[in-house]
Amino acid sequence: MKAALFSSVPYLGEAPATWPVPADAYSAEVAMTSMQLALELFQLADELGFDWVTVAEHHYAPLSLTPNPAVMAGALTQCVRRARIALLGPTLPILNPVRVAEEVAMLDTLSGGRVIAGMLRGTSNEYVTYDVNPAESRARFEEALQLIVRAWTEPEPFGWLGRYYEYRSVSIWPRPVQRPHPPIYMSASSPEAGEFAARRRLGVGFAFTTVPLAAEAVGHYRREAARAGWEPDEDQVLYRVAAHLAETDEQALQDLEARGSRPSYSRSNRAIDDASAGAGYYGRDTERQRSRLQRHGLRERIELGQLLAGSPDTVLAQARAIHQVLRPGVLEVVFEPVGREQTLRAVELFGTRVLPRLREL
């Protein structure tokens, strides 16, 4: 199994648990420190042998200071020397797909062909950001993705006569280094997304979920892939999990308890989530999709496979348990922001004492 280090590049200061989050409590100094720590984590992960470092797109909240993950990935091409740089990803339905194709091609060129192109649909609140109807997000996502692949692979200038996008001439420079194009991943928590990924032979990632729910979703994806006549590579399934490691289990749990629980920004505005749900954003199993975002306590998060917490041995056992159920090729770890030194130590413990043994799985 491979390992990725994901950071949403969180803002490390205090802020209210609403969405959108007003900027009156915002401090430029805290933001700069937060970004520097994230860059340090990514570099440390690279040095420790993590296979990927991952950035993502979120808006209007201290959860993430990377509304354009391509900008952060651009910085990473210059300080992450060996690991692949994964965008998981641009939020396609709210973006200009030609621009996304160009940015990923630029990053692939800057990084010497190390980019992973995760393409996401966005959380229920994300459509408010750039004024897009969430009811159209799935159709936009599917069309945008096909347009992006065409922009990467078509040697002649072409026009695109879509339902949501129309271009009279597309011919991007630079082109991706990886041929035919960088590996593509998408979220496949909903059955519709699993079916689309299986039809298009794309990799899938599971985040903001639980191991039992991801097990059902990955099973659905693998069955649909078999029906479409192919079998996903091991690396085409990614599972994202939070983590904190310390020398002992007690210390790790104590660090986490001292920090308290984080607000969940994507659904903290109930009116927006209800309106998106009402518009059909969640698809054919709305209730289950909404329940996977439910908040849990520490012990429950560990049991549900949302959190690895403890000493390196304990975390290895927890990671093995996840592997046994989901068989992901990539375990993507989000280190809990429990304070600068503790977090850096947790990454180091994972990299030196867990990662080498994960490779055997």
Added chain:
Amino acid sequence: MAEATFEERFVEADGVRVRYLEAGEGPPLVVLHGAGGLRLGGAHHLLAARRRVIAIEIPGFGAPLAAPPASMPELALTVAAAVDRLRLGRFDLMGHSFGGKLALWLAVERPEALQALVLVAPAAVRPPGRPPLPEDPEQLHRLLHAHPERQPMAPPPDPPLAARRRELVARLIGPPREPALEARLPALELPVLVLFGTEDRVVPPEMGRVYRSLIPNCHLVFVFDAGHLPDAERPEAVAALVDDFLERQQGFLVRRRSGLVHP
């Protein structure tokens, strides 16, 4: 754009009685069908709201001929002679699949007769080693469309007529790459629009790049989520694009649609 009613008419050329369907007023647009015979898609009806659309039944695809055409260039000249008899002046030409290849022959043989050329899923360049189209109408229907369940199935032609069309296409279509035709494309000065459905399973859309690379003034457009008959599966989109291209030719690259949200 409103639906138009097409009327059946005939014209004599080269001793052949050529059947055609016509609707609309405005600049003339001559349409050449594919291997399945004379067919009008939703886009043709929409185009007839602003243009005089003349959909020709390619000689040999309807009533039997005393002397069947020996080659594509010969057939193209017969079609050109029939159009000459209609006294349209210079006209726009739109060819589908087999009719796209025929339209391309007509364009290289008689470029002075044309204003602009639209090729929809043209069959002049094909990957090697493809099996012929299935004879079973249901199988064919599924192969032609990205969403066969959304399209009405055309009534199957009489088996002898279908067999005669298949024989004609097999004899005339030519090799997957035709050097005699391709050698003449770099000299074609007409504005050309090539359309391919992204889900075309008869002629892969990747063939479109060959036209773009050979013809100096050629524009390639992919029609998202359409199969081999984008005029039927995405009629509004195809009609609007073709109409804009025929009106402004290469100027169609610059959009005129307003982005104003509120005045």
